[in-house]
Amino acid sequence: MWESIADFVVQGIVLGGLYALIAVGISLIFGVLDVINVAHGEFFAVGGYLVFAAVVLMHLGPALGIVAATAGTFVLGLALYPLLLAPLRRRVGRRPSGPLYLVLTLGLSTFMQNGLLALAGGEYLQVPPHVRGILDLPFTSVSYQRLLVLAIAAVLLGGLFAFLKLHRYGLAVRAVAQDPDAAQSVGIVLGRVFGLTLALGVALAGASGALMAPLFNVYPAVGFPLTVKAFAITIVGGMGNLVGALIAALVLGVVESLAVMVIPSQWQNAIAFAAMIGVLLVRPQGLLGRAVAR
Amino acid sequence: MSLAIEALHAGYGDLEILQGASIRVAPGQIVGLIGPNGAGKSTLLKTVFGYLRARAGRVEFDGHDLVGRRPDQILGLGMSYLAQTGGLFPEMTVHENLGLGGFILETARRRREALDELYARFPFLHERRRQLAGSLSGGEQRILAVARALMVRPRLMLLDEPTAALAPRFIDRVYETIVDLNRSGIALLVAEQNVEMILAAAHHVFVLDLGQNAFDGTPATLRESEQIRRLYLGEA
Amino acid sequence: MSRARRPLALGAAAVILAALPLIVPHPFVLTIATQALIWALLAASWDLLGGYTGQISFGHAGFFAVGAYAAAAVTKHAGVSPWAGLVVGMLAAALIGLAVGFPALRLRGHYLALVTLGFAEIVRLTAQNWMSLTGGPFGIYDYRTFPGLPVEPLAHRRAAYWVVLAIVAASVAVMVKTCEHTPAAKAFRAIREDEVLAATLGIHTTAYKLLAFGLSAGFAGLAGTLYAYYIVLVSPTVGAVGTTSLAIGMAVFGGLGTIWGPVIGALFLYGLNEALRFVGVVYNLIVVGLILMVFVIFVPRGLAGVAASRPRRRQRAAARADGERALGSTGN
Numbered sequence: 001m002w003e004s005i006a007d008f009v010v011q012g013i014v015l016g017g018l019y020a021l022i023a024v025g026i027s028l029i030f031g032v033l034d035v036i037n038v039a040h041g042e043f044f045a046v047g048g049y050l051v052f053a054a055v056v057l058m059h060l061g062p063a064l065g066i067v068a069a070t071a072g073t074f075v076l077g078l079a080l081y082p083l084l085l086a087p088l089r090r091r092v093g094r095r096p097s098g099p100l101y102l103v104l105t106l107g108l109s110t111f112m113q114n115g116l117l118a119l120a121g122g123e124y125l126q127v128p129p130h131v132r133g134i135l136d137l138p139f140t141s142v143s144y145q146r147l148l149v150l151a152i153a154a155v156l157l158g159g160l161f162a163f164l165k166l167h168r169y170g171l172a173v174r175a176v177a178q179d180p181d182a183a184q185s186v187g188i189v190l191g192r193v194f195g196l197t198l199a200l201g202v203a204l205a206g207a208s209g210a211l212m213a214p215l216f217n218v219y220p221a222v223g224f225p226l227t228v229k230a231f232a233i234t235i236v237g238g239m240g241n242l243v244g245a246l247i248a249a250l251v252l253g254v255v256e257s258l259a260v261m262v263i264p265s266q267w268q269n270a271i272a273f274a275a276m277i278g279v280l281l282v283r284p285q286g287l288l289g290r291a292v293a294r
Numbered sequence: 295m296s297l298a299i300e301a302l303h304a305g306y307g308d309l310e311i312l313q314g315a316s317i318r319v320a321p322g323q324i325v326g327l328i329g330p331n332g333a334g335k336s337t338l339l340k341t342v343f344g345y346l347r348a349r350a351g352r353v354e355f356d357g358h359d360l361v362g363r364r365p366d367q368i369l370g371l372g373m374s375y376l377a378q379t380g381g382l383f384p385e386m387t388v389h390e391n392l393g394l395g396g397f398i399l400e401t402a403r404r405r406r407e408a409l410d411e412l413y414a415r416f417p418f419l420h421e422r423r424r425q426l427a428g429s430l431s432g433g434e435q436r437i438l439a440v441a442r443a444l445m446v447r448p449r450l451m452l453l454d455e456p457t458a459a460l461a462p463r464f465i466d467r468v469y470e471t472i473v474d475l476n477r478s479g480i481a482l483l484v485a486e487q488n489v490e491m492i493l494a495a496a497h498h499v500f501v502l503d504l505g506q507n508a509f510d511g512t513p514a515t516l517r518e519s520e521q522i523r524r525l526y527l528g529e530a
Numbered sequence: 531m532s533r534a535r536r537p538l539a540l541g542a543a544a545v546i547l548a549a550l551p552l553i554v555p556h557p558f559v560l561t562i563a564t565q566a567l568i569w570a571l572l573a574a575s576w577d578l579l580g581g582y583t584g585q586i587s588f589g590h591a592g593f594f595a596v597g598a599y600a601a602a603a604v605t606k607h608a609g610v611s612p613w614a615g616l617v618v619g620m621l622a623a624a625l626i627g628l629a630v631g632f633p634a635l636r637l638r639g640h641y642l643a644l645v646t647l648g649f650a651e652i653v654r655l656t657a658q659n660w661m662s663l664t665g666g667p668f669g670i671y672d673y674r675t676f677p678g679l680p681v682e683p684l685a686h687r688r689a690a691y692w693v694v695l696a697i698v699a700a701s702v703a704v705m706v707k708t709c710e711h712t713p714a715a716k717a718f719r720a721i722r723e724d725e726v727l728a729a730t731l732g733i734h735t736t737a738y739k740l741l742a743f744g745l746s747a748g749f750a751g752l753a754g755t756l757y758a759y760y761i762v763l764v765s766p767t768v769g770a771v772g773t774t775s776l777a778i779g780m781a782v783f784g785g786l787g788t789i790w791g792p793v794i795g796a797l798f799l800y801g802l803n804e805a806l807r808f809v810g811v812v813y814n815l816i817v818v819g820l821i822l823m824v825f826v827i828f829v830p831r832g833l834a835g836v837a838a839s840r841p842r843r844r845q846r847a848a849a850r851a852d853g854e855r856a857l858g859s860t861g862n
Contacts, residue, residue, distance in 0.1 A: 036640055038775075087827045100826050102586070102643065103782045106775045107822025114815040168397065171386070175394055178383045181345065185375045186442065187366040187398035228651060228771060231644055239640065266659040273648040273655075280645045281633045 006139035008257040014146045016253025017153035018208055022226055023233040023245040024157060025204035031177045031240030032197040035085065035101045039109035040230065041223025043073050043202040045116055047209025048218035052125050062130035066152070066210045073206025077199035084108065085198065086191060109224075116220035127213040149211045156207055157246065160200065164242075173197055177240065229269065232276035238286025248287065295321050295356050295372065295449040295481060297342075302351035304341040311337040313505035314351065318498075319450065319483050324476050326492035326513075327485040329502035335485035336378060338502070339452045342483075343375040344368050355450070370398055374443035378454040381439045384428030388419055388438060391427045395445030408445045416441050433464025440471055451475070453484045457491060469495055493517070540790060544699055551688040560687040564694050564760055566800035571698045571753040572773075573780040573792035574705055579746035580778070581786030582709050584722030585739065586639065589630070589646030590750050590777055592653040595769030597623040597751025598758040599657060599664055605759075606673035613676070616697070616755045623751020624744045631743030635736060638725075647771065654769035669765030676759055694756050701749050706789045708745065718742060722787075779822045785834025794833055 022040065029037050047069040054065035088104055131144040164170040175183040176193045184190060209223065216222050233252055237244025252275070256268050279286060297319040305311040312334045319325045327335050340346045342353055344365040353360040358371055365375070383391055392412060396405040413420040419441055422430065427438060436456060443451060456472070457465040469491055476482060486492040493499065493513040501509040501522065509522055516522050547567075551560055572594055579585050601619035604610040610618065630649050634642055657664045664670065679689040709715050717738040720728035729735045758764050767773075777796075784795020799818060806814030829836060 030640075036643070084823060084827070088830075091827065091830065100782070100830055102588070103778060104823055104826045106779060107819045107826065109819070110775070110779075110815055111819030111823065114813075114819060118813060118816060171390060171394055172397065174386065175383050178385055179380050181377060182381045182383060183394075184345070184365040185343070185369070185377065185381065186394050187369040187446070188394075189364065189366050224771075228647065232648060235641070235644055264659070267655065270652055270655045273651045276648045277633075277645055277652075280637060280641055280648075284637060284641050 003139045004261070005258070006137070008260065009254055010137070010140055010142050011146075012254030012257030013250065014142070014150050014253070015257060016250035017150040018212060019226075019230065019233055019249035019253050020157060020246045021153050021204045021208040022230040023237070023249045024160070024242050025201035026227075026230050027234040027237065027240055027242055027245040028160075028173075028204075029198055029201040030234065031242070032173055033085070033194050035105065036231070037198075037201065038102060038105040038227070039112055040202065040205050041225075041227030042109055042112035042116070042220075043076070043205040044209035044212075044223030044226060045113070045218070045220055046076065047073050047206030048127070048213040048216070048222060049116065049120060049125075050206070051210035051213050052127050052218050055127060056125075066130070066207065069210035070156075070203050070207040073209075074199045074203035076206075077202040078195055080108070081195035081198045082191070085194065089194075113220045113224070120220070122219060125218040127218060129214040130211070145214055149208075149215075152207065152211055156204060160204070161242070169193075169196065173200075225269075229272045232272040234286075235276045236272075236279045236286060238288045241286060241288050244286055244288035296354075297373075297450055297481070297483065298352070298354045299338070299342065300352040300354075302338065302341060302353065303349040304337055304346050304351075305349065306337075306346070310349070311505050312341065312351075315502060315505060315507055317483070317500050319481050320498075322476070322479065322481055323497045324472065324482045324484065324495055326496035326499040327483060327502060328487075328489050328492060328499060329508065331487075333502040334505040335502055336454050337505075339375065339454050339483070339485055342368075343373065343452055366398065369446060369448075372446075372449040373452065374446065374448035374450070375452045376439050376443055376454060376456060378458055382427045382435055382442075384426065386427060387424050388427055388430070389423040391438060392419070392423075392442050392445060395442030398446060405445075408447070412441045412444060415444075431464075433460050433467060436460065436464065436468055437471065440468075440475075444475070448480060450481045450483065453482060455485055455487055457486070457488050465491060543794075547695055547699075548692070551691055555684060555688070557684050557687050560684075560691050562801065562804045564687070564691045565757075566797045566804075567691075567694050567698045568753050568756050568760065569777065569780060569800050570793040570796035571701055571756070572750055572777045573784065573796040574702050574789050575746045575749035575753065576774075576777050577781045577784075577786060577789055577792045578705050578709060578718075578749070579742050581781060581788065581792070582722065583718040583739065583742040584725075585634070585742060586643045587646040587746070588643040588771075588774055588778075589648070589650030589653075590746075591769045591771065591773035592630075592646070592650030593623045593627055593747040593750035594754040594757070594773060595650075595653050595657060595764075595766075596626050596747075597754025598764045598768050599670065599754075600751070601755035601758045602670040602673055602764045603663070606670055611677065612674060612759045615759065616752065619755030619758070620748050620752040623754065624748030627743045627745075627747020627751075628740055630747070631740045634743070635739060647774075650769055650771065650774060654766050657769055658766040664766075667766060669763060670758075671763040673762065675762050690760060694760065697752070697756060701752060702789060702793055705745070705749065709789055714738060714741060776818075779818070781832075782830075783821065783825050783832055785832030785837075788834040791832055791834030798833075 022044065026037060026040050029035060050069035050072045051065040054060045054068045055062055060068065084104060088100065092100055129145045131148050133144045134141050135144060135147060164174055172183065172188045172193050173196065175188060176190060180190055205223070233248045234245050237248035252272055256271055259268055259271055299315065299317040301314045301316055302312050303310060303314060315334060315338055317325070317327070317338070327338065329335055337346065341348050342360065344360065344363050348361045355371060355373060360368055383394065392409055393405065396408045399405045399408060416437060419438060427435065430438060456468050460468065465488065472482060472484070473495055484492055484496070493516065496513055499510065499513055499516055500507060509519070550563055572590065576587065576590050579587055597619035600622040601615040604618050605612055605615045630646065634645055637645055658667055676690060676693055679686050709718060717733050720731070720733055721735055721738060725735055754768065757768065780796040780799050781792035783799055784793065785791025799821070803814045803818055806817055825832065
């Protein structure tokens with residue numbers, strides 16, 4: 001029985017790593033732009049398609065494929081800010097005016113998902129594992145593919161946190177999240193930071209899409225269930241709080257994995273939402289969030 | 295340096311707050327901006343610095359036309375702005391806050407030099423450099439905000455009610471700093487509720503009411519005017 | 531258009547809609563029109579809560595699903611007549627709406643949107659997994675539709691269309707009346723503009739918010755019951771986020787805070803969606819997504835906003851500016 005638990009815990013940590021990549025991206029975008037990116041999962045799908053193109057169609061190898069997918073989604077995010085978000089912001093200001101930003105990202109989500117469907121068709125595309133082989137641990141074993149996901153997730157998130165803490169523009173991102181007016185007063189151009197943040201956030205989604213492609217297969221709607229769950233995770237951790245999102249993601253991954261032993265597997269997905277509702281009722285700012293009067 | 299504001303109109307949405315205000319700041323001056331709440335003092339400073347777009351009128355700074363420019367551009371021309379509330383990054387350290395003050399400086403070396411200068415000028419900030427800005431007292435936060443604005447060596451500073459919500463000893467400290475900065479060549483335009491303090495420090499004072507100029511002159515002239523005394527200095 | 535001319539315009543629209551089956555007696559067109567009307571009711575119900583009262587719900591699919599499943603279940607398992615089933619579904623959804631509204635009272639903006647999303651997801655997961663109650667992924671099917679309708683296909687669809695039209699029109703009329711001519715109207719709007727201020731002015735914000743939740747959920751559930759009896763199949767997908775998204779999109783497209791705006795938005799978007807299916811199954815949704823984005827950026831007030839008279843726009847802008855000024859700055 002301990003083998004099972006160890007097995008579930010390991011799988012759960014890997015799952016948590018995936019959740020973390022997505023939830024941190026969503027939390028980052030929300031913390032800085034005050035926008036809930038409903039289309040986040042579509043960037044996950046785009047990452048999958050890019051890695052498919054790179055590895056299967058162009059035979060570039062997994063390493064280049066993952067890099068290309070991450071870079072590609074990053075650039076896409078950079079382009080989408082001035083195209084979509086900036087014009088809306090010019091009209092309604094930063095304070096979310098009703099559901100307008102939600103509807104914008106919602107429209108983007110519909111557009112992207114169906115655009116992918118039109119461009120690439122609806123079949124589930126297969127991507128070979130990025131690495132093969134299995135690692136034997138004392139109580140369990142785990143495939144190198146899954147370990148890769150965890151490793152790259154750690155690298156990307158570590159890199160992001162380092163950037164935010166040490167680099168001039170990383171500090172600028174944090175500054176804008178805390179006080180956009182003050183950020184402007186030291187000469188930070190809000191539009192640039194918003195674009196950069198959006199790009200960083202969706203690049204994380206693209207990278208996870210590329211990493212998970214061998215496991216999930218690639219199809220237009222692959223990212224959507226993750227998005228909704230990621231919203232729940234960011235709420236639990238505290239919207240805009242990256243560390244909170246990270247911790248909540250890991251915990252949820254492990255809990256979901258272990259829960260299979262206790263509840264029927266179809267109900268796994270409900271855990272995240274139950275947790276979200278619970279947190280919202282008891283402590284809306286999230287477990288680690290600050291009490292902001294929203 | 296010189297700042298010339300002429301017939302400025304600005305506001306929020308359909309609300310027009312400034313209805314043709316004109317202000318002048320000559321080189322080396324401390325200029326006070328007083329008037330009742332809602333007169334437009336904050337709005338004026340925000341419009342000059344580019345947070346709000348002027349609807350009519352001119353703003354000229356050292357020969358540059360400021361209307362339509364972004365705050366980061368105006369900062370680059372040599373003007374700093376200090377907000378009434380907030381204005382700091384509470385969850386970053388003192389050191390990070392100051393560092394961000396030098397955001398537009400081109401090299402890391404210049405940023406370090408500016409930091410060293412400011413730590414020398416305000417030693418207590420150096421002591422507390424690893425503390426979170428939000429954990430400083432109100433007065434210390436205000437000084438930190440001033441220090442941060444100084445990182446880019448501005449020629450003119452806009453201060454929006456720098457002593458708001460401060461304890462009296464901190465008010466004195468803030469004004470000591472203001473006078474000190476002025477002596478080193480920086481001009482200041484200070485919007486103030488605390489009329490006594492600004493009258494003591496300023497070279498020239500403008501009175502705003504309902505978005506327009508109501509009076510201007512030296513502090514002495516202001517004190518002599520019965521009307522002003524009654525309305526703004528609270529004397530019978 | 532001015533408020534005086536509006537009843538006239540709406541009346542004309544109702545007449546045209548009623549005459550549709552006589553003008554275009556094509557069963558396919560009628561099917562699309564009927565479903566468009568169901569969406570119109572859903573979008574309008576969302577607007578009552580979101581556009582009028584300012585409570586953004588991302589979980590209306592949940593209320594829709596509750597109504598649909600309740601109606602289908604009682605008719606299939608308890609033999610209840612669909613006419614009664616309509617009421618059952620509507621009430622069930624309304625009660626659930628109150629239940630959701632209660633804890634949601636303390637939440638605003640994004641948080642409210644997300645908790646309602648969580649609620650809808652739970653509804654959908656329940657529908658998908660609770661086989662004995664909901665039939666699981668296969669859903670509920672094989673139950674009666676509205677009794678007393680003609681048997682011949684075209685006549686049947688025509689009659690079903692008129693039934694749905696009557697119910698939708700009545701519901702929209704009730705919602706418009708509530709949101710324009712009752713004390714609730716002012717209360718809803720006050721809550722939307724500035725809830726704290728409304729409370730200090732003595733408005734029972736709690737009661738009115740719950741009322742809005744209950745009404746909105748009830749009508750969303752009614753739309754669900756209509757769906758259940760028209761399509762005669764209820765599956766978990768009715769509770770998917772896509773349902774809510776499309777309803778919100780229709781509402782924004784049509785114009786928030788008007789009730790009739792979302793109706794027109796829904797009819798137009800759904801009609802466009804179906805019409806474009808002929809061009810290519812996928813391209814229709816691409817166009818819908820594009821329209822949503824373009825409209826939100828360039829015409830945020832929607833179709834209704836374009837038709838709104840100038841004084842009303844200026845009033846709103848002034849109210850917004852007052853709100854900004856009260857808060858003291860361009861940001862917070």
